[in-house]
Amino acid sequence: MPETPAIEVQNLSKSYSTPAGLLPVLRQVNLRVPTGAFTSIIGPSGSGKSTLFNIIAGLEHPDAGTVLLAGQPATGQRGQVAYMPQRDALLPWRTVLDNAVLATTVQRGDVAAARREARALLPTFGLEGFGESLPAALSGGMRQRAALLRTVMWKQPMMLLDEPFGALDAITRAQLQRWLLTLWDELDRTVLLVTHDVDEAILLSDYVAVLTARPARVALTLTMDLPRPRTYQMITTPAFARLKEQLLAALGDEL
């Protein structure tokens, strides 16, 4: 790829000190997330996926290595990527709309304009009529979509999604995956998604990176050469099965 990747991670290493000694979590992780593409990271649980995310989001400092965002060094810098934590992290005392414009509030932007924009997006996110509701009144799937609306309204060219559907039941999860597919086509953003669901990764992504067990390295990066627009029915095609086989094999080496 000749153009500058949206996110580039070079030789990233990170250890945590625990009572039992030093625990290496990332070892020489290299990753390129192409601009405008949907990239997923899969790996065994506890393999340091979230640590990698936290470092890219600037929440943690690596022991060694660099993070480049749009070609610029951004190691430990915050506020440059939109980040969605594993749980929705909606503020229970703020309405859906007030939660959606949280980033604008923090960055002292035009909150009224952001609210108008977020209100216009409510139908797209299946939240029509719930703009003034508190998060407690929403179902699990709706809360997750509200959190995603907040991430989109953050208005960063890059979005990090940390297992956004991990806590949902299988049916809701499938619905949201389908919905995210159509949303993604309209959004024109670079997305980096962490998941432990191989089907989800193949269905949504242009590229999938497989992380090894702790300490994590990138074992394999694979191009998901399925046509777009993607449909949920592709899950039964031979091409899909072939990709899944390759990814499972790479994961299998690590289990």
Next chain:
Amino acid sequence: MEYRSQQLDASHVRSNPQHEPEGAHRLSWRHWLGTALPPLLVIAGLLLLWELLVGWLALPDWLLPAPSQIGRTLVERLPILQGHITITLFEALVGLALGFVVGFGLALAIDASGLVRRALYPLLIVSQTIPIVAIAPLLIVGLGFGLLPKIIVVALVTFFPIAVNTVDGLQTADRDTVRLLLAMDASRWQLLRLVRLPAALPSILSGLKVAVTYSVIGAVLAEWIGANQGLGVYIARSLRSFRTDQVFVGALVTSLLTLALFGLVLALERWLTAWKRNTP
């Protein structure tokens, strides 16, 4: 049976946040009646028993006045009491406000700096182990019979529950939400204002509930030790002149004042943490 079914209904409303709000309101009224009626009946029964016992045993008023006598004295003395009530209420409220400002400020300082926490926290606890009956006379000796020593005594007993509950409450913010705000590059102040203080609000209000009950009693106690005016003075004078009925009136008014202030804090809590009632 009736009570049981009400409880089941109430729990149903709780588990279903999208339930008709009006229905929930009506149910909560029935619930209130169910919780308020039994203690009211017990109190009425005890008062009746007290009244009858005083009559049967022909107890003199200075030993134990009947409730009806206390009621008559209350009505009779109300014009005089008003002045005392105003003074006590003023001391309690100003002292509480001072205690809140100091307690809240200390909590923010303790929260912001580990050094301040280590330096002040033990002192905070020691301050609560010193008996007020030892401090109050010293304050009166130093500052006179005016309002200031009473306000300081009230502030001394009220700042502590507010400080401790605020410090604890600031720790309750959800970790993921804090990380999210940090990823948004929020400043320390924004994090406090947008996440940590709202999350601490229920805890701060719990502290305020304790503080408000201490405030009136603190003011009365300080007045009792040395003052010209206030309910504490009224009680002390009545005791010295064996007007036991007036002592009861003073105690009753003190108690009612505290209950009224407590009710105000409850209303404040309902208003400020309305979002919490719908949270499962």
